[in-house]
Amino acid sequence: MKRIFIRPELCAGCKTCELTCMVEHCPGSSLWTINLSDPANQPRNVVLAGPAGNPVPLACRHCTDAPCLTACPAGALVRDEAAGTVIHQPERCAGCWMCVMACPYGLIWPDARGRVAVKCDFCGERNTPRCVEACPTGALSLVETDGPGVIREITGT
Known part of the structure; x- marks a missing residue:
């Protein structure tokens, strides 16, 4: 996976990863159509300051044993077994924030309007998430996991 x-x-x-994530999820998926003042346009990944003030990019880990899945009473979070990702279905979300509280990494949060949870969706049908494609330094890469501790970088991304 x-x-x-x-x-x-x-x-x-x-923060190129954040901007491209916002663009991917805005109507029209274009830098020319994004409305930065619209609270619905927010990234699904973040770059925070680390303990020494250094930037640290964070994105959903799509945990194998995802606490958010079992915490969601509405069934809005489901696992895509083929991809191995945890997908959020906003139309089913009750806005109770149980998934927000259950995520051990703090990578699910209420949307800016306070209606539904927001998390990385791995850019849906794309082969490579936009944040990975856009990262100018290679801090983000796409890898294939064969099991615990075994990863291979996917070439051509």
């Missing part, structure tokens, strides 16, 4: 592999030491803190 595919995973986003993060190398924080390569992150420049440019």
Whole structure:
């Protein structure tokens, strides 16, 4: 299964990953159509300051044993068994924030309007998430996992 592999030491803190994530999820999926003042346009990944002030990119880990899945009483979070990702179905979300509280990494949050939860969706049908494609330093890469601790970088991304 595919995973986003993060190398924080390569992150420049440019937030290109955040912007491209926002663009991917805005109507029209274009930099020309994004409305930055619309609270619905927010990234599904973040770059935060680490303990030493260094930038640290974070994205949903799509955990094998995902606490958010069992915490959601509405069944809005489901596992895509083929891809191995945890997918959020906003139309089923009750806005109770149980998944937000259950995520051990703090990578699910209420949308800016406070209606539904927001999390990385691995860019849906795309072969490679937009954030990985856009990262200018290679801090984000797509890897294939064969099991615990076994990863292979996917070439051509």
